[in-house]
Amino acid sequence: MLTVNQKTTYLEQGFLSLEGVIPVQDIAEAHRVIDDFVERSRNVQSHNEVYDMEPGHSAIEPRVRRIKTPLSLHSIFSKIALSDCILDAAEALLGNGVRLHGNKLNMKSAGFGSPIEWHQDFAFYPHSNDDLLAIGIALDDSFLENGCTLMIPGSHRGLVLDHHQEGVFVGGVDMGKQRIDLSQAVPVPLKAGSISIHHCRTLHAATPNRSAQRRRILFIELAAVDAFPLRGVSDIAQFDSLILRGEPTRSYRSKAMDIRIPLPMPESQGSIYEIQTQFRPRVFDEG
Ligand SMILES: O=C(O)CCC(=O)C(=O)O
Secondary structure (H helix, E strand, C coil): CCCHHHHHHHHHHCEEEECCCCCHHHHHHHHHHHHHHHHHHHHCCCCCCCEEECCCCCCCCCCEEEEECHHHCCHHHHHHHCCHHHHHHHHHHHCCCEEEEEEEEEEECCCCECCEEEECHHHHCCECCCCEEEEEEECCCECHHHCCEEECCCHHHCCCCCCEECCEECCCCCCCCCCCCHHHCEEECECCCCEEEEECCCCEEECCECCCCCEEEEEEEEECCCCCECCCCCCHHHHHCCEEECCCCCCCCCCCCCCCCCCCCCCCCCCHHHHHHHCCCCCCCCC
16 A cells, blocks of 8 residues: 555656565566567567567567567566556555556666657557556666666646657657756666556656666556546457456546647557657667
């Protein structure tokens, strides 16, 4: 459960970190499973439904930057991500039940892990209200030098900013144009087994990994059950099956917000890494 202070931090800052949430043996098991996935990626040439590859990936030198939907690929990831501690924290912050919206494992290898430019998750998946959050579960120690997540405190209380350029969704915010002072950005370092929780409107980014230590974070995205995606639900039974806490509803709760629909997508659509290849000016060196 969260303390009153932890809830207040989340409400005021738009993010929070909690230490020592995941047992070390589960982290060790996740490392073994990830190593197997990377080994198998030698047989895969480019992005597919399981992998998103770093530039330069090859059979000789596999470079995986994301395992997509890890929870559906191995039980250790759902054991970790859907543990009671994590769902209790999410339920305390979301209020109206918890539905799994998405999951991904971002891997930044030592020396070349790709950055992620500044963005708000809500721009990618607008809903009828903004009771959505993302939880990052550190599988390695994550710190500034190996590319920990950066956040702008209080930014979740501002607007959902423009993530389009030249009429196309590019998944990034031009921070200069929006007059956002980058000196406000704070790193969110995490020890392996600790978690961060950020609001879907919190501006965040991640620097490249130029250090000798890898950084792997398992992310889950969670929504209140009465937050309905503005782009619609194609399969309501499947949508309901993602409810982790609370009961299905057909009544959505709405909040007045000035939001854009993330369309049209750029030609290089897929993961955020691919979508952001169109984004300029870049804040982080692409490597
Ligand atoms: O990897 C990170 O630290 C940030 C991840 C992120 O913002 C994303 O995948 O959308």
